[in-house]
Amino acid sequence: MSYFSDIYKGIKTLLTGMSVTGGYFIRARKGAITQQYPDNRETLKMFDRFRGEVVMPHDADNRHYCTGCQSCEIACPNGSIEIIWDRAVDPETGKKKKKIDKHIYHLSMCTMCGLCIEACPTDAIVWAPNFENSVYDRSALTKVLNQPGSSVLDGIED
C-alpha cells in the first residue's frame, strides 16, 4: 500500500510548505524587507557585511595603519589598487623606511571581492557601507585612500 501512503505523504509535505509560506504572507505587513530607498535615505542603514567601497580609516591625529607593504596591490585580481610609495628617513632610528605616498583605489574597476582586505596584514583597509557611488565623471571614481598629510601610526609594523 505504498501507493496510498505516498499520496498521504505528498499531501502532507505540500501542506507543510503551504503553511510556511502562509505564515510569511500573514507576517509580511509587519516585516517587509523592502527598503523604500529614496524615501528613507536619512534613516537607511546598510548591513554590517555590505560591501560598498574600500576605505582606509584614519584616527584623530590623521594616522592610518598602512605600512605600504603592497600586499593588497598584489592580491587584487584586476589591478584596482596602485600604491605609490617612497622611502623616508625615520627620525628615531635614522634608517630609511618604506612609506606610502598615495594609496590609489580605482572604484570603477573593483569587483568587491574583498581579497585586498583579507590580504592586508595590519587591517589598514576596510569595507564602507556607502552605496551611492554614481558620479558624472569616471575619473571621480579613482580615489586616494590615504588622506593628504597623513602618516602611518608608529609601531604598527611590529
Next chain:
Amino acid sequence: MNFTQMIIPLNITKTISDWIYSIMPETAASYTIMVIIAVAYLALFAVAGLYLVLLERKVAAWFQLRIGPNRVGPWGLLQTMADALKLVSKELTSTIKIDKFLYNLAPYFVIVSALMAMAVFPFSEQFQAFDINIGVFFLIAISSIGVIGILLAGWSSNNKYALIGAMRSGLQTISYELSVGLSILTMVLLTGTLQLSEIIEAQRTGGWLILQGHVPSIIAFMIFMVAGTAETNRAPFDLVEAESELGAGFHTEYSGMKFAYFFLAEFINMFIISSIAVVLFFGGWLSPFGITENIVWFPQVFWFLIKVLGLIFLMMWFRWTFPRLRVDQLLTLEWKYLLPLNLMNIVLMAIVIWLNWTI
C-alpha cells in the same frame, strides 16, 4: 424569475433592452443587445484581468516579504493600468521567419476563448449572459480551445524555445483535461444537470455540493484544483513558459499588446477555473447559510466574487510555494495518481448517491 430579488443595475439593463426593442425590429434588436453585452463583458473582464494581475503581484510580494507595487496611484492601484498603456503603445516586433498569419491569429485565439467562457457563468441570479443547458460541457470545451492558440503561437514563432513550450502545453492540457473533466463529472453525478443555474439551484436547499457529497466531493475538489492549476499553465505547472529553461516559452517572440493578450488570458483563465469550482462546489452566488437570502438589495454577485477571490488566492498560494515540476513528474502525477484516484472517486460518488448517503 424571481422579481423581488431583482437589484437595481438589472433594472437598468431591462430598461435598456426594452428601449432597444422599442426602436428596432425584433431581430436587429436582439443582435444589438448581443453586441452590447459582448462589449460590456469584454470591457469588464479586461479590467478585471488587469486587477487580477495587480492582485497577483501584491500577493506575491507579501509571500516574499516584499511590499509590491505601491507607486502608481494610491497603494499602486493604477500600476497595471499603466503597464497596459505602456504595452499598447509599444512597437509590435517580430522575427522574419515567422508564419505571419498564424502568428497574428494565436493571441486572439487564446484571449477570445478565455472571454467566451465568461458568458455562461451565473454571477448572480439574473447576471448571466447565456444560460445553456450544457453549460459545464461548454466550459470544458471552450477552456481547451485556448491551447490551440498556444500551439499556434509556438509553431508560428519559428523558435525552438517557443515550440518546446507549446508542445509541453499541448501535452499538459491533453493530460489534465481528463482530470478536470472527470472531477466535474463526479459533481455532475450529484446534481444530475449540466446547466449552471440549475446546479446552483440544487444547492439552495441541500447546502453546498462540497458538503452534500462530503468525502468524494472533497477529493474531487482537490483533484479539480490541481488539474485546474495545470490547465491554466500556472506554477508549479508552468513548464510551458518555464523562464529558466525556455526564455518565456510559447510567447517568447511576442511583444506589445499581443504579449499582453497572453498575459491577460492566463489571469482570466484562472478566474474561470475558480468560477467553475465556485459553481460546482461552493454554491455559486448563494450566501453561506442563506444569511443574505432575504435582504433584497444585497448583491448576490458579492458572494460569488468573494468565493472566486478565495480560490484565486489559493492558486496564488500554490504558485508562490511549490517549485516547478519536471515533465516526467508532471505526467506521473496525472496518469499514475490523479486519474486512477479520479476513477475510484467517481465509483465512490456513484455508490454514495445510490445508497443515498448524501447529506
